[in-house]
Amino acid sequence: MECHGLHEYPTEWRAALPQGNNKTAICVKKDTLSVAIRSSEENRRGDIFTLVMTIKGISFGKANKYLHNILGLKYSYSKSDNKDNKKDPLAIFKKVKRQRYTIDKDVPVYDDSCMKEYTDLPYIDWVREGVMPFACKRFNIGYSYDRKRIVIPERKWDGDDNEYIGISGRTTVPNYEMFDIPKFFKLSKTYPKGINVYGxxxxxxxxxxxxxxxxxxxxxxxxxxxxxxxxxxxxxxxxxxxxxxxxxxxxxxxxxxxxxxxxxxxxxxxxxxxxxxxxxxxxxxxxxxxxxxxxxxxxxxxxxxxxxxxxxxxxxxxxxxxxxxxxxxxxxxxxx
CATH class of the missing domain: 3.40.1360.10 (Dna Topoisomerase Vi A Subunit; Chain: A, domain 2)
Structure with missing residues (x-):
């Protein structure tokens, strides 16, 4: 990453930022790869991903891919074709067989186009509860008028900003239990939430x-x-x-x-x-x-x-x- 003045110590490495002269600005611990960046331009703590994000000015997901490339590691996922994501009118009547939880590494990943049919608008009752519009924008929250649901896309925890593992919808119908309406409903192909950490x-x-x-x-x-x-x-x-x-x-x-x-x-x-x-x-x-x-x-x-x-x-x-x-x-x- 074009750092210079690299020097190895018994428990850490020290170096200067690409555009800096302080040869101790970057400190990387050998045992944990924890990182401290201290200079007139930057003052951050974190890990090796933080270092890449800071120097390259990129997101966590892009830093993750960058490091995979440097280390020669495989980074792959199944890109979803939204054209094949057709609605099944009988889906609500089909019983899902419950299985022991397993990790599916080939879960489809969607891009931003998966949100194009939904309105980019905060739900007013959520705003009253304290969910601000800038938070909705950051997490790409939308609304579905025909389904009367708040649309919540779930970003892949280690992916780019425009990579999602699926979309869920939270009903806005009052007393939804009386009408046997589920509080949450998947608006994309079913995905196991247990493989991801939201936020x-x-x-x-x-x-x-x-x-x-x-x-x-x-x-x-x-x-x-x-x-x-x-x-x-x-x-x-x-x-x-x-x-x-x-x-x-x-x-x-x-x-x-x-x-x-x-x-x-x-x-x-x-x-x-x-x-x-x-x-x-x-x-x-x-x-x-x-x-x-x-x-x-x-x-x-x-x-x-x-x-x-x-x-x-x-x-x-x-x-x-x-x-x-x-x-x-x-x-x-x-x-x-």
Whole structure:
């Protein structure tokens, strides 16, 4: 990348930026490849992807492909042909056989044209809830008038800005349960959410600089945090992490903060934390002060900044004492 003045030390490499003279501006640790860039032009912390993004001025997805090319690694995906993405009028009546979760590396990837039939317009009720138009624009949120659904495209976590693994639609029909209308419905070919982490593509750089990622359940929760100028949140689309999502989050080399919705049992939260321990520093947000209304099933991200930041500040570190509490609970479950 045209850095110069490269010098190797016992635990790190030092170098100057391409247009700089400070030969210690770049510091890359040998054990983790963590990166610190300190100069009059740049002041960033992160990983090797951060270094490429900074020097080349490109997105995380493009930096990922760039590094694959340098290292001679294969980077491939199945590009979807939108012409073949025809609607099946009987799809709603077809039963889907539930299978053990598997990772399909050949999941189709769509480009921006997949959104052309939807209106580029924020949904007013979401705006009232705190999802700002600039957040909708960043995450390419749209609206479908004929389906009465908010259109939520899901970017491939390690792809370019215009690479999506699919689109889901959230209904705007009041009392949708009474009419047997699903809250969420896939507007593209079915894709397993468990292979992706929503918001990571958009928030990668901020997460690296902050040194932690807050793992939420819902996509809207990520949008709310981004609307409050907080780019450290991601969503898993469930209250349980898949093996692939754990692998993705571990690869970030940052603290993982598990922040599930109100009402989730604390031992379930500990089980999710245990998936990262002791490989990564992991903690969880738990409302011990009843700041979130009981029975509301609200996310910590739904709270005002003052409450959210308080809960984040007082998050619980998952350590050996927490692990013992989990093991004791699991033993009691077995006995019962």
């Amino acid at each position: 990571l593509n958009e928030n990668y750089q901020t997460i690296q600089e902050a040194g932690y990622a807050v793992v939420l359940e819902a996509q809207k929760s990520v949008l709310k945090r981004y609307s409050r100028k907080d780019g450290t949140a991601v969503a898993i689309g469930n209250c349980e992490l898949t093996e692939e999502q754990v692998r993705i989050l571990i690869s970030l080399n940052v603290e993982i903060v598990v922040a599930l919705d109100e009402g989730i049992d604390i031992n379930h939260i500990r089980q999710e934390c245990d998936k990262f321990y002791p490989i990564r520093k992991v903690s969880y947000i738990y409302d011990r002060w009843d700041l979130i209304k009981k029975g509301s099933k609200d996310s910590p991200a739904d709270m005002p900044n003052k409450v959210y930041n308080f809960l984040l500040k007082h998050r619980v570190l998952y350590d050996e004492s927490e692990r013992r509490k989990l093991r004791d609970w699991q033993e009691r479950q077995v006995k019962n």
